[in-house]
Amino acid sequence: MSNPLWRYVTPGIPDELFERVEGIPMTKEEVRALVISKLRLREDSRVLDIGSGTGSVTVEAALMARRGLVYAIDSDENAVELTRRNAIRFGVSDRVIVIHGEAPEALNQVPGEVDAAFVGGSGGKLRDIIVGVRGKLSVGGRLVIDAITLENASLALATMAELGFVNVEVTEVVIAKGLRTGVGTVMLSRNPIFIIAGEKNMCGRVSSVVSIKDAIKQR
């Protein structure tokens, strides 16, 4: 345990501690902390990270699932290498399996079922990826999706409803970070992100739907 980076146990590791490569995106620390929370991991969880990018979600999932396994998939060779290096950097490479390939096809390289899956990148294949992930998830397994566009958020919700996911929730996150200037701290907003989460149900049972009138009452 001589490497100080190996002491991190809580989600939301500072972004700057990861190795970065220009052009390879990363789920930023505050959003990452929420994603990890929504995945509701256990110590022995088997996790899928689709579109692992820099590998920051992979690393944090592996830190939570200390007796589990994380399959990190990315279609970009450089992202795959970077994910591998960040897994080594944070001392979790023994429970990270990195797969270079495009989802959903690359899901065939993941043996057995997984308990949780995160989709951080889909390259226009979101619907097929959700279908593929449903096939890999154990009953009760959780799917968490980050969507930046309204269209992808809407597609994720429609597909999850169609496939009978239950307890589906949408959280819109708008992070603003303070920047110290000569006249005080200015809050700089980042793009809003939709975090969509749900659970695989047994055989396509549909969750109950709240009327718009009741929804307004709940505000």
Ligand SMILES: C[S@@+](CC[C@H](N)C(=O)[O-])C[C@H]1O[C@@H](n2cnc3c(N)ncnc32)[C@H](O)[C@@H]1O
């Ligand atoms: C926003 S980044 C993900 C960041 C990552 N969650 C992290 O923590 O660093 C999206 C990634 O998804 C990958 N990607 C996009 N479509 C994909 C697909 N169909 N299959 C696999 N990877 C994909 C991209 O190459 C990119 O690295």
